[in-house]
Amino acid sequence: MTDRYGVIGHPIAHSKSPVIHRLFAEATGQDLVYEAWDIAPEDLIERVRQLFAEGIRGLNVTVPHKTEIARVASRLSSRAELAGAVNTLIVHADGSIEGDNTDGAGLVNDLRQNLRVRLAGTRILILGAGGATRGIVPALFETRPRDIVIANRTPEKARELARDFRLLGRILGCQFQELGGQNFDLVINATSAGLHGELPPFPPSILGPGTLCYDLSYSMHDTPFVAWAREQGAGRVSQGWGMLVEQAAESFYLWRGVRPDTKPIIAKLPGAPGATDTMQARLA
Ligand SMILES: NC(=O)c1ccc[n+]([C@@H]2O[C@H](COP(=O)([O-])OP(=O)(O)OC[C@H]3O[C@@H](n4cnc5c(N)ncnc54)[C@H](OP(=O)(O)O)[C@@H]3O)[C@@H](O)[C@H]2O)c1
Known part of the structure; x- marks a missing residue:
């Protein structure tokens, strides 16, 4: 069965996460769909519990929910605890939900691996x-x-x-x-x-x-x-384009156990020497 993932925020229409995760899924052959939900702060906890009850396997979390969302997690990773913010929720095999934060790893990976x-x-x-x-x-x-x-x-x-x-x-x-x-x-x-x-x-x-x-x-x-x-x-x-892609790759790895190759996407980002209109149009 196709696994479902997505991103929540308010607003959410601008988010590039659906495009990036669909590209990762295509490249790695993972059978998943990735959606986006606009959830107002007052509906956050109830709506997210409902999504998990419907079988969602994981969520990315963006502004303004990164702090409040910790309430739905059974536990937090040490980096989410230190940050006081969660940008990734992972549903484990036993049904427990872990809150993690991949922003720092995303930035450092971009600085070290892509920008050398x-x-x-x-x-x-x-x-x-x-x-x-x-x-x-x-x-x-x-x-x-x-x-x-x-x-x-x-x-x-x-x-x-x-x-x-x-x-x-x-x-x-x-x-x-x-x-x-x-x-x-x-x-x-x-x-x-x-x-x-x-x-x-x-x-x-x-x-x-x-x-x-x-x-x-x-x-x-x-x-x-x-x-x-x-x-x-x-x-x-x-x-921060590279960080955006790298923090998404880290989330994808936490969910699927497969690390997508970020280089083909990074090479086509706005400002990169190999950037193409097609890729920019998908990200726009
Ligand atoms: N590339 C990525 O993957 C990625 C990931 C995460 C975040 N981001 C970006 O990082 C930025 C910060 O996000 P955040 O979650 O930390 O936001 P946040 O918690 O709302 O913090 C905003 C910060 O910006 C300062 N600020 C806002 N307007 C300002 C102004 N006119 N002059 C001076 N300082 C101002 C605030 O200062 P005060 O404390 O004085 O209000 C505060 O320090 C956003 O643009 C976000 O899109 C990018």
């Missing part, structure tokens, strides 16, 4: 202190950077996050204005400002000619952060 970045000993700056930052900090610490600085519009949130993760390595929370005069090897934009076409006042001095600027957000064209980084002369820039 060496992270050990580097200085990493993360702009933003929301759910995505919580998801990526533990995975970034596993790569043994020299330190991680988190800067946020609301500095209390950055400091709180730094306190929560202080046992993993050297980490500091601050506001954007405190970054002046500091240089980083990797600058990750984890704010959602770009979604509204906004660019927070990041000091240009944070970038050097060797800095990689990585925007977790993604778009068919340059995001405001990527456009700004190019103007400031950043060494390299990347959008």
Whole structure:
């Protein structure tokens, strides 16, 4: 029987997950369907329990449900526990439901495998202190950077996050204005400002000619952060397309025990040298 999976969020029409998972299923010969459900916050728990009762084998979870959804899980993986957020639900053979978080693994896989970045000993700056930052900090610490600085519009949130993760390595929370005069090897934009076409006042001095600027957000064209980084002369820039595909691959592996090859999709993403109109049209 064909297994059913899907993604839940509110809104959900923009989600690329159905396209990506269908491509994975085609490439690996897995017999599954992948759907998308728009679920309002007030209906979340009841509707998700209903989906599982109908036989859904696993779900991806996106904004705004990543925290609240933990209530339907029988247990959380250690990375979901650390992140305080769940983006993948897995139904095990005994019927128990595990909540996991694949965002951090997705980012690190994209940085290391696709962008060939060496992270050990580097200085990493993360702009933003929301759910995505919580998801990526533990995975970034596993790569043994020299330190991680988190800067946020609301500095209390950055400091709180730094306190929560202080046992993993050297980490500091601050506001954007405190970054002046500091240089980083990797600058990750984890704010959602770009979604509204906004660019927070990041000091240009944070970038050097060797800095990689990585925007977790993604778009068919340059995001405001990527456009700004190019103007400031950043060494390299990347959008979060690769992370999106890699975190999906990690979820697919958790569900099916088969790791899809992400390279053929990554090679055709917007901005990649082999990008095709056909693939971009499927992702648009
Ligand atoms: N590529 C991927 O696979 C992937 C995966 C996960 C997330 N993402 C992206 O990552 C981004 C963050 O997601 P999230 O879940 O962490 O969101 P979130 O929990 O809502 O956090 C949003 C963050 O952005 C900051 N922010 C929002 N508007 C701002 C503005 N105008 N100026 C300065 N700061 C602003 C907030 O600062 P305050 O604390 O001051 O409000 C907060 O730190 C989103 O764009 C999301 O699409 C991508």
